[in-house]
Amino acid sequence: MAEPRFLPLPDVATELNVSESQVYHMVRSGELPAIKIGGRGQWRVERARLEQYIEEKYAETAAWVAQNPLNATDAE
Template identity: 75%
Template sequence: MEPRFLLMADVAEQLNVSTSQVYHMVRSGELPAIKVGGRGQWRIERSKLEEYIQRKYAETAEWVRANPLIGETDDELA
């Protein structure tokens, strides 16, 4: 059984970004998280990470629709 909550380092690894980038996403409210323990360590619920990823897919799809490639073929992009 996978743990319900992830460390920031785990999230960074899954998203292939730095831990400081995850910290910024959490502190900005972009990625929901909680602080636990006496030292206030951040934890991200696995389901919230999945929701974040799905939201980013939707935002990216909308951006792609709003910014179509004009005059470029797939061969030119490779």
């Protein structure tokens, strides 16, 4: 069976190993693209968008690490 295209916020939280409230904040702030669907307006994150978000975070982290090298005293 194929993976679902859209994930509810609790599943996104599990994927990212963060709290549901953190995911909700990321969605509401626009950091993580999502849609509201259904009569109750439930949030869903498209799996492809989640993977894109993760790749962007890897790039941001790599840039930060390059700009903030670990000093020998930091490693102690």
